Amino acid sequence: MSRSRFITGLDVGTTNIRIIVLELKKNSKPRVAAAASYPSFGLRRGVVINMTEARENISCCLKKAGEISQSSLKKVYVNIGGNHISIIGNKGGVAVSRANGEVSEGDIERVINEAKAISISPNKEPLHTIPQKYKLDDQEGIKDPLGMHGVKLEVDTLIICGGTPHIKNLTKTVFETGIEIQDLVFSPLAISSALLSCRQKELGTMILDLGGGTTSFAVWEEGDLIHAVVLPIGASHITNDIAIGLRISLDLAEQIKIKYGYCLPREMTRKEIIDLSEFGEEGKFLKREVSEIIEARWSEIFDLVNKELRKIGREKLLPAGVILAGGGAKSQGIVELAKRELKLPCFIGSFQLEGISSQLDNILFANALGLAFYGIREGIDGFGVSREQNLFSKVKRWFKTFLP
Numbered sequence: 001m002s003r004s005r006f007i008t009g010l011d012v013g014t015t016n017i018r019i020i021v022l023e024l025k026k027n028s029k030p031r032v033a034a035a036a037s038y039p040s041f042g043l044r045r046g047v048v049i050n051m052t053e054a055r056e057n058i059s060c061c062l063k064k065a066g067e068i069s070q071s072s073l074k075k076v077y078v079n080i081g082g083n084h085i086s087i088i089g090n091k092g093g094v095a096v097s098r099a100n101g102e103v104s105e106g107d108i109e110r111v112i113n114e115a116k117a118i119s120i121s122p123n124k125e126p127l128h129t130i131p132q133k134y135k136l137d138d139q140e141g142i143k144d145p146l147g148m149h150g151v152k153l154e155v156d157t158l159i160i161c162g163g164t165p166h167i168k169n170l171t172k173t174v175f176e177t178g179i180e181i182q183d184l185v186f187s188p189l190a191i192s193s194a195l196l197s198c199r200q201k202e203l204g205t206m207i208l209d210l211g212g213g214t215t216s217f218a219v220w221e222e223g224d225l226i227h228a229v230v231l232p233i234g235a236s237h238i239t240n241d242i243a244i245g246l247r248i249s250l251d252l253a254e255q256i257k258i259k260y261g262y263c264l265p266r267e268m269t270r271k272e273i274i275d276l277s278e279f280g281e282e283g284k285f286l287k288r289e290v291s292e293i294i295e296a297r298w299s300e301i302f303d304l305v306n307k308e309l310r311k312i313g314r315e316k317l318l319p320a321g322v323i324l325a326g327g328g329a330k331s332q333g334i335v336e337l338a339k340r341e342l343k344l345p346c347f348i349g350s351f352q353l354e355g356i357s358s359q360l361d362n363i364l365f366a367n368a369l370g371l372a373f374y375g376i377r378e379g380i381d382g383f384g385v386s387r388e389q390n391l392f393s394k395v396k397r398w399f400k401t402f403l404p
C-alpha cells in the first residue's frame with residue numbers, strides 16, 4: 001500500500017472555522033481528503049475574545065474533519081489575522097564570508113538574521129521575515145544570491161509582526177483542543193498561496209479577502225509581497241447595517257442579505273419587493289433599499305482599500321488586477337462594484353483541486369487550502385526535504401507554479 005501523508009490547514013475565522021485536510025501520496029497530485037466548516041462565535045474582528053467558545057467550535061470542526069478524512073489529525077497550520085498585525089520594512093548587510101567571495105547559504109542566513117534584529121514594541125513579536133531583494137556590492141534587485149560573487153551582501157526584508165497577547169490567546173485556544181500547531185501563518189500570505197500564481201505575483205496583483213469580521217489583503221509585485229493589511233471591518237457589518245436600517249433581527253437581516261442582497265441598487269427597479277412572510281415574519285421592503293445599504297458599506301470598505309493602495313503608490317495600478325475571496329466575494333454584483341470602486345480588473349478567486357467540487361467552495365476554503373499549501377511548501381523548502389524526498393518530488397513538480 002502506498003504511503004500517504006496528511007497536511008491540515010485550520011482557518012480560524014470570525015464567523016466560520018474551516019479545515020482542509022490535504023492528502024499527499026507518492027506519484028499523485030494532492031487530494032482534498034476533508035473539507036469541514038463550523039460556525040465561529042469566540043472571535044471578533046479576527047481575534048479571540050472568548051477562548052472557551054472558540055476552543056469548542058474549533059474542536060467540533062476538527063472532529064468533523066477527522067471523521068471525513070478518516071485520519072487522526074495531530075498537527076495543523078493555523079492562520080492569524082486581526083488589525084494588531086503590522087508590517088515593518090528593514091535592511092540587513094554582512095560581508096561575504098568565503099575568501100573567493102562566493103555567497104553561501106550561511107551568508108544568506110546571516111544577512112536575514114541581521115535584518116531581523118530590529119527593535120519592535122514590547123507587546124509585539126515577529127511572525128514572518130520575508131526577504132525581498134538582495135544587493136551584492138553595486139548589483140541591485142537580486143532574487144537569489146546563492147553562488148554569486150561579491151564582497152558585501154545586503155537584503156531588504158518585510159517583517160510581519162503580531163500583537164503578543166493576541167498570538168498567545170490564539171495559540172493557547174488551539175493547543176487546548178489537543179492539537180499541535182505546526183506554524184502560525186499570516187492570513188493574507190496563506191490565501192495568496194492558494195489563489196495567486198507566480199505570474200500574477202510577478203505582474204502586480206492584490207488578493208482581497210472579504211471576510212465576516214475583517215477585510216484583509218496582500219499586494220504583490222515582481223514576485224514580492226509589498227504590502228498587506230487587515231482592516232477591522234467586514235461582511236458581518238453589512239448584516240448589522242441591514243438590521244438597523246430595516247429595524248429587524250440580525251438573523252433575519254443575514255437571511256435577507258444572503259437571499260436578496262445585490263451590490264448594485266442602480267440596476268434595480270423601484271418595484272421589486274421582499275415579502276417577509278416567506279421568513280415567517282410580517283412586513284415588506286423594497287429590494288433596492290437593502291441593496292443601497294449593501295452598496296454603501298462595500299463602497300466604504302473599497303474606499304479604505306484604495307487609501308492603503310494610495311499609500312504605496314499602487315492605486316489603480318495593478319496590471320493583474322484584484323482576486324476576490326472570502327464569504328463577501330459570494331455577494332451578488334460584488335465583482336462589478338469592486339471594479340467600479342477600485343478601478344481595476346477584478347475576478348473571483350478559484351482553484352481546481354481534486355476533491356473540491358465547485359468554484360464557490362474554493363473562495364470560502366481558500367484560507368484553509370492556502371495554509372495546507374504553505375505547509376507543503378515548508379516541506380519542500382525546509383529541513384523535511386531529505387526525509388520526505390520521494391513523497392514530495394511529484395508534489396513539488398505539480399506545485400512549482402505556485403512557488404515564488
Ligand SMILES: Nc1ncnc2c1ncn2[C@@H]1O[C@H](COP(=O)(O)OP(=O)(O)OP(=O)(O)O)[C@@H](O)[C@H]1O
Nearest residue numbers: 013014015016211212213214235236326327328330
Ligand atoms: N452568498 C452570500 N452573499 C452575501 N454574503 C455572504 C454570502 N455567503 C457568505 N456571506 C458572508 O460572508 C461572511 C463570512 O465570510 P468568511 O467565512 O470568509 O468570514 P470569516 O473567515 O469567518 O471571517 P474573517 O476572515 O473576517 O475572520 C459573512 O458575513 C456572511 O454573511
Ligand SMILES: [Mg+2]
Nearest residue numbers: 013211326367
Ligand atoms: Mg476569513
